[in-house]
Amino acid sequence: NLNEKLERSFKLLKGQGKITEINVAETLKEVRRALLDADVNFKIAKSFTENVRKKALGMDVLNAVKPSQLMVKIVHDELAELMGGKFIDINLKGNPSVILIAGLQGSGKTTFSGKLAKMLKSKKGRHPLLVACDVYRPAAIEQLKVLGEQIGVPVFTEDGSKNPVKIALEAIRQAKLQGNDVVIIDTAGRLAIDQEMMNEISAVKDAVKPHEILFVVDSMTGQDAVNTAKEFNDRLDFDGVVLTKLDGDTRGGAALSIRSVVDKPIKFVGTGEKLDALDNFHPERMADRILGMGDIVSLVEKAQEQFDEEESRRLQQKLAKNQFSFTDFLKQIQQIKKMGNLKDLAGMIPGMGKALKDVEIEDDAFKHIEAIIYSMTVAEREDPSLLNGSRRKRIADGSGTNIQEVNRLIKQFAETRKMMKIVSQGKNLNRMMGNAG
Numbered sequence: 295n296l297n298e299k300l301e302r303s304f305k306l307l308k309g310q311g312k313i314t315e316i317n318v319a320e321t322l323k324e325v326r327r328a329l330l331d332a333d334v335n336f337k338i339a340k341s342f343t344e345n346v347r348k349k350a351l352g353m354d355v356l357n358a359v360k361p362s363q364l365m366v367k368i369v370h371d372e373l374a375e376l377m378g379g380k381f382i383d384i385n386l387k388g389n390p391s392v393i394l395i396a397g398l399q400g401s402g403k404t405t406f407s408g409k410l411a412k413m414l415k416s417k418k419g420r421h422p423l424l425v426a427c428d429v430y431r432p433a434a435i436e437q438l439k440v441l442g443e444q445i446g447v448p449v450f451t452e453d454g455s456k457n458p459v460k461i462a463l464e465a466i467r468q469a470k471l472q473g474n475d476v477v478i479i480d481t482a483g484r485l486a487i488d489q490e491m492m493n494e495i496s497a498v499k500d501a502v503k504p505h506e507i508l509f510v511v512d513s514m515t516g517q518d519a520v521n522t523a524k525e526f527n528d529r530l531d532f533d534g535v536v537l538t539k540l541d542g543d544t545r546g547g548a549a550l551s552i553r554s555v556v557d558k559p560i561k562f563v564g565t566g567e568k569l570d571a572l573d574n575f576h577p578e579r580m581a582d583r584i585l586g587m588g589d590i591v592s593l594v595e596k597a598q599e600q601f602d603e604e605e606s607r608r609l610q611q612k613l614a615k616n617q618f619s620f621t622d623f624l625k626q627i628q629q630i631k632k633m634g635n636l637k638d639l640a641g642m643i644p645g646m647g648k649a650l651k652d653v654e655i656e657d658d659a660f661k662h663i664e665a666i667i668y669s670m671t672v673a674e675r676e677d678p679s680l681l682n683g684s685r686r687k688r689i690a691d692g693s694g695t696n697i698q699e700v701n702r703l704i705k706q707f708a709e710t711r712k713m714m715k716i717v718s719q720g721k722n723l724n725r726m727m728g729n730a731g
């Protein structure tokens with residue numbers, strides 16, 4: 295599921311003390327794939343990851359104490375934003391407030407009508423009237439009657455009538471007489487969109503002028519749900535979406551796509567067959583759910599700790615024994631280069647930040663250093679004390695630099711090493727490296 299996929303993508307950040315443009319890009323590629331797999335519309339997945347990328351780099355994730363955590367937060371916020379940002383409640387203006395329920399057959403309209411009536415009755419003290427406008431299937435009318443009985447809500451039916459407009463108008467008239475302050479009109483759906491169904495529900499809409507039209511969609515239908523939402527919205531200009539069957543193993547993709555395709559808020563989610571399995575839709579909570587927030591954060595933290603421990607133990611040993619060599623130095627430089635922005639990252643290497651403080655940092659700066667180290671023999675890299683005058687001359691020639699540059703590097707290295715040895719004695723290297731968080 296989306297959860298696990300995203301988790302995996304965040305694992306890419308494992309071992310990275312800092313996030314760089316490169317591993318942000320890699321992570322986002324995975325996030326995008328996870329979104330696509332979860333039936334999120336391609337364009338949306340693309341613009342989503344682009345937004346996250348911009349935010350990540352704009353927020354200077356590179357220097358964050360816990361970059362991967364910040365990254366999770368950015369993805370979380372962006373997910374919530376994609377789903378509308380904040381909770382929008384059902385509109386209950388009018389007396390009675392007339393609510394029209396639309397959607398394909400089997401999407402969960404009748405079940406939702408019952409759930410909504412129950413919720414409005416018990417939580418908002420309303421007196422709903424349910425209206426059976428699915429005139430084609432006697433079983434559908436019976437289904438609504440049974441639901442009404444279960445929750446103690448009256449159900450308006452006109453046995454034998456085939457005219458949903460007439461039924462709806464009559465129901466509203468009855469509601470006024472009986473003091474029902476909410477009228478919930480359950481309608482007929484088809485297995486696929488057809489003109490007749492659209493004409494019929496449009497006619498009901500025009501006649502009763504509902505205060506709220508809710509489009510019900512089965513979240514398990516993935517990309518189809520998005521297409522259906524679009525067609526219904528083009529025709530009905532509905533006010534909100536109800537995502538049903540969001541229980542079990544449902545992929546969250548529909549929730550993510552629908553909002554941005556039709557630009558209408560998701561207002562409710564159905565999470566089961568029982569009549570109290572209905573929730574208001576809170577984008578933040580949905581984002582939590584999709585991300586499995588806590589899990590990812592702790593997972594990332596664990597990965598990070600592991601990396602820090604191993605790496606620092608290894609370095610600490612070398613430093614304590616004064617064995618930090620040009621080979622290690624070279625490795626560190628390559629690490630930095632791989633990670634991207636040099637200025638931001640220089641500080642990661644113990645002593646490096648200081649050593650490089652006055653150096654103009656650009657790619658070339660490292661090119662010379664690398665060339666010089668490459669021109670050393672392995673023995674010289676491991677034991678810099680071998681580097682006498684003639685060796686230095688040879689290295690300068692071999693690296694296309696000059697003796698001053700070679701001398702400067704060796705001096706800098708010796709100073710760095712000395713400083714690192716002091717630092718490493720009894721000190722927490724993690725803290726020095728700035729990536730223990």
Ligand code: GDP
Pocket residue numbers: 397398399400401402403404405406483538539540541563564565566567571
């Ligand atoms: P309608 O044709 O649009 O009126 O759909 P129904 O309300 O009759 O629902 C179709 C099927 O989906 C029924 O078996 C419902 O019990 C089931 N159903 C509806 N909503 C949910 C939900 O949120 N979760 C689950 N698991 N099943 C649901």
Ligand code: MG
Pocket residue numbers: 403404405428434480481
């Ligand atoms: Mg029905």
